[in-house]
Amino acid sequence: MLSDIEIAQATPIQHIKEIASKLNISNDDLEYYGKYKAKLPLHLIDYKNLNKSKLILVTAITPTPAGEGKTTISVGLTDGLNVIGKKAIAVLREPSLGPVFGMKGGAAGGGYSQVIPMEDINLHFTGDFSAIEKANNLLSALIDNNLQSKTRSLNIDPRTIVWKRVMDMNDRALRNIIVGLGGTTNGIPRQDGFNITPASEIMAILCMCTDLKDLKERLGNIYIGNTFEGEPVFARDIKATDALTVLLKEAIKPNLVQTLEGNPAILHGGPFASIAQGTNSIIATRMGLSLVDYVVTEAGFGADLGAEKFFNIKCAVSGLKPNAVVLVVTIKALRHHGGANKSEYNLPSESRVKSGLDNLAKHIENMKLFGFNPLIAINAFPNDSEEEIQLVKELCQCYQTQAIVARGFTDGGKGMTELAKQLVELVEENTGSFKPLYSFEQSPEDKITAIATKIYGAEGVEFSVKAKSQLQQIKSFGFDNFPICMAKTPKSFSDDESKRGRPIGFTVTVREFEIASGAGFIIPILGEMMRMPGLPTIPNAENIKIDDQGVISGLS
Structure with missing residues (x-):
């Protein structure tokens, strides 16, 4: 085999213009990336x-x-x-x-x-993932630059910054890092970390936007953190919107x-x-x-x-x-x-x-x-x-x-x-008749409970003290009408990956929330979620080879 x-x-692979012709797309509408893309x-x-x-x-x-x-x-x-x-x-x-x-x-x-x-x-x-990665990390750089500034500072409290850097690779060593070390010219020391690129809100925004104008607006709506006075700070506040959009225009x-x-x-x-x-x-x-x-x-x-x-x-x-x-x-x-x-x-x-x-x-x-x-x-x-x-x-x-x-x-x-x-x-x-599970007007608690009880089969939902506090902040920002994007293990209906099959009699716990105000949803986190995966003991990278003629093998 x-x-x-x-x-x-x-x-045999066809020239991409032949594929486009099957869709009645003219050559003038194609932006070629080689002969096959x-x-x-x-x-x-x-x-x-x-x-x-x-x-x-x-x-x-x-x-x-x-x-x-x-x-x-x-x-x-x-x-x-x-x-x-x-x-x-x-x-x-x-x-x-x-x-x-x-x-x-x-x-x-x-x-x-x-x-x-x-x-x-x-x-x-x-290069789409690379563009998303660069846009994400430009925003990180602009945030740290604003913290450093003496004349244009937005008075952001570094302890409240939720925006992380990203890289499209599994690297557990980057989950939690300290940035800004090395003296006063190298920034403000603070805790930071990396997510994998598919977990970036910019990836979510790219997939939720409808055109360039909508993309630009959503990028500006990215929530960064709070000022020392408790006011929310968004990407538009540090004038990041157009630069991020430029990186994503292709x-x-x-x-x-x-x-x-x-x-x-x-x-x-x-x-x-x-x-x-x-x-x-x-x-x-x-x-x-x-x-x-x-x-x-x-x-x-x-x-x-x-x-x-x-x-x-x-x-x-x-x-x-x-x-x-x-x-x-x-x-x-x-x-x-x-x-x-x-x-x-x-x-x-x-x-x-x-x-x-x-x-x-x-x-x-x-x-x-x-x-x-x-x-x-x-x-x-x-x-x-x-x-x-x-x-x-x-x-x-x-x-x-x-x-x-x-x-x-x-x-x-x-x-x-x-x-x-x-x-x-x-x-x-025509037997299907699509209907959503909840309406956006319902409270976040009701939407989360609907997903947990009807889709997962849970008996109920518990919210940690931290989650309850964050939920109040979400409501104060006016984000409570957003849809819900649950973050949980894919290995089980429950929030416990060891529960296989169709578990019953369980309760899910919302540990904390993340705000994706640019993408337009809020993220309840159930259990310990890894947003930067690690490599397994024997990673696929060990199986991938390339010969002297540039032919790749072992990729699957």
């Missing part, structure tokens, strides 16, 4: 006809650490839809270098359901690439779902809807995180109306939720799958809360037994939904045609 990168390298101008968005196209969300059950293949299913489904004669495009997030060199690997799909050129996509791509444009089968794909933005909204940009999704009949998109981690935020934040804010949901499940993940340890993930076990089905059942119920009867995609692996697959199908029958074995990894689009046909049938029946 060839590796992902060997499959990608062995597949291009940026697309925002004027391609047709606001009058967005609702004529169908928007499909691909989400998943609670995943194992390696992920369950949402991108593989998204790409394969896009190819499958094109095989059956539908004009479809995949609209996805860009990969972060942290997972690429860490544990999870890249995010370009897998096997014969990939977007290419996969090396470029997984490594630097068109990054705001979506990126056009292709699948292995020569179908178009748009990649743009990459916020993590455990600590941000976990979906690609509103701009990219709208552009996809302007160009084809079917847009296949995805939301990060399990549906309790990515899908919940896709519906309650992205769709509720932008007015996007999804038409159907595909819920990805793997037999491996069901074994995990049924009690299997890592060494047993690939060992068939009907009893463990049966025990793990509660997790799938809860995700199905959650999608129904939003108005959708999800289509279940069983992402197939060679060690899945027919008996285990049948257990999944029987559960789905009880919920009056359908489970289909998806073989995009091994067979590409032709292995996804059954799923594609059933999806089209589901969409044409």
